[in-house]
Amino acid sequence: MELGAEIAADYEDREPILVASLKTAIVFVADLSRALPIVHNLDFIALAGYDGNGGGGRQVRLLKDLSMSINGRHVLLVEDIVDTGLTLNYLAKTLLLREPASLGAVTLLDRPYRRLVEDLPVRYVGFTVPDEFFVGYGFDQDERYRNLPDLRLLKHAAERA
Amino acid sequence: MPDFQAYQGEGEPRFANGVELECAKLLDYYGIPWAYEPRTFVLEQDEQGRVVEAFTPDFYLPEQDLYLELTVMKQSLVTRKNRKLRKLRERYPDVNAKLFYRRDIERLAQRYRLDLAS
Numbered sequence: 001m002e003l004g005a006e007i008a009a010d011y012e013d014r015e016p017i018l019v020a021s022l023k024t025a026i027v028f029v030a031d032l033s034r035a036l037p038i039v040h041n042l043d044f045i046a047l048a049g050y051d052g053n054g055g056g057g058r059q060v061r062l063l064k065d066l067s068m069s070i071n072g073r074h075v076l077l078v079e080d081i082v083d084t085g086l087t088l089n090y091l092a093k094t095l096l097l098r099e100p101a102s103l104g105a106v107t108l109l110d111r112p113y114r115r116l117v118e119d120l121p122v123r124y125v126g127f128t129v130p131d132e133f134f135v136g137y138g139f140d141q142d143e144r145y146r147n148l149p150d151l152r153l154l155k156h157a158a159e160r161a
Numbered sequence: 162m163p164d165f166q167a168y169q170g171e172g173e174p175r176f177a178n179g180v181e182l183e184c185a186k187l188l189d190y191y192g193i194p195w196a197y198e199p200r201t202f203v204l205e206q207d208e209q210g211r212v213v214e215a216f217t218p219d220f221y222l223p224e225q226d227l228y229l230e231l232t233v234m235k236q237s238l239v240t241r242k243n244r245k246l247r248k249l250r251e252r253y254p255d256v257n258a259k260l261f262y263r264r265d266i267e268r269l270a271q272r273y274r275l276d277l278a279s
Contacts, residue, residue, distance in 0.1 A: 050190050059166065060191050084269070086191040114265060117193065117225055131268060 003106060003124050004035030007076065010123075014101075015039050016074040019066065021091060022046040023146070024080035027138035028108045028126075032078060043068055047087060060090050070100045077105040077121070080138060081129075085117035092121050109134070165189045169196040169223060180233050180266055181219055187269070188222070196221045200228075202256070204248045216245045218258055228258040231266060239263075 007016075015038075020029035022044055033042060046064035075095060082088050088105060096103055106124035111131065135141050136148030145152075167189045168174065174197035176182045181197075188195045199221045205214035218228035232242050239262060246260050261269075 050187060058190060086187070086193065089193070090191050114268070116188075116222065116227070116229070116259075118227070119225070131264065133268075 001031060001035035003126060004032060004037070007032075007106065007124060008036055008038045011040070011074060011076070012038050014074045015041065016076050017041040017043055017068065017070060018076050018078050019043050019045055019070075019095070020078040021080075021087070022064065024138045024140065025078050025108070027146075028080055029078045032106070041068065045091065047090065060087075062094070070095060070098050072099070072101050074102045075100040075104070076123075077103070079105060079107040081109040081111065081134075082107045082120065082122060083111040083114040085115050085120050088120050088122070089117040108137075163189070167192055167194045169194050169221075170199060174198075177219075178233065180231055184220065184229075184231060184266075184269075188220070193225075194223050196223065202249055202253060204245065204252060214245075214248075216249050226257055228256060230258065230260045232260060233263050233266065235263060 018029060018033060018036075018040055020026060020042070023046070026044075029042070033040070043066045044064065045062065045066055048061050048063050050060070077088065077091060077095070079088055082105075088107075092103060092105070103121050104123040105121045106126075107122060108126040110122070110125045110128045112128065114131075133141070133154045134151050135145035135154050136152045137150055138146050139151065140146045141154055163186060165174075165185065168185070174185065176185065176197070185195065185197065197220060198217050201215050201217040203212050203215050205212070207213050218230045220229040220231075221227070222229065230242065230246065232239050234242070239260075242260060246258060249256060249258055
């Protein structure tokens with residue numbers, strides 16, 4: 001995986017922590033980790049997804065926090081997709097409060113034309129994708145199709161499932 | 162009306178439709194400060210200096226310095242809004258503005274389970 005080589009070159013001798021946000025990014029981080037030929041750690045974080053009930057004091061919260069300290073460590077957030085940037089912005093702000101040595105992000109897919117938040121730490125992008133709905137390779141539709149081995153447009157996945 | 166936490170305006174925002182309300186709730190959920198229609202941009206004036214065309218974007222995100230206009234019209238009917246946005250950029254080149262189309266909003270709704278029917 002080209003991303004692995006690129007990240008390895010930048011993080012050699014820094015022993016980064018890959019922090020993947022659950023659940024969609026699990027397949028990507030599993031492949032990325034195995035393609036990263038440098039010593040690194042893995043950890044996971046989960047945010048409560050928006051359920052249509054924002055406002056009224058309801059704000060995003062962590063469902064699962066990291067299991068290790070990132071203070072003074074080099075952290076690379078692993079995302080499945082960045083579009084509006086709302087989720088990544090929240091994660092980055094939250095983790096920066098813990099004073100890592102550095103904070104970057106890698107995303108498998110990117111939709112830069114849908115950004116609401118621009119100031120994001122995205123350093124590595126797998127693919128810039130059109131405005132289509134993907135499933136497979138960890139991506140779901142109502143928790144289905146995550147197991148498909150590669151990315152597919154939803155209509156194709158439904159035909160093949 | 163929800164008790165918004167990240168709202169930066171004065172007085173209760175009066176949204177024109179359910180899509181704007183859903184967008185406000187989404188921004189609030191992620192703690193992105195927002196204001197509703199805080200500024201009207203003059204696009205054209207007649208010879209007497211009277212305003213003949215103006216544009217008031219729906220949202221302003223101060224941390225992003227971004228104006229956001231939502232449209233639920235079909236793609237074929239957004240020509241007027243596109244023209245206004247183009248004029249805005251010509252007349253106010255330092256202003257950062259973005260138009261979210263119906264398709265963008267539907268994708269957001271799909272991802273964040275927004276209730277666009279309200």
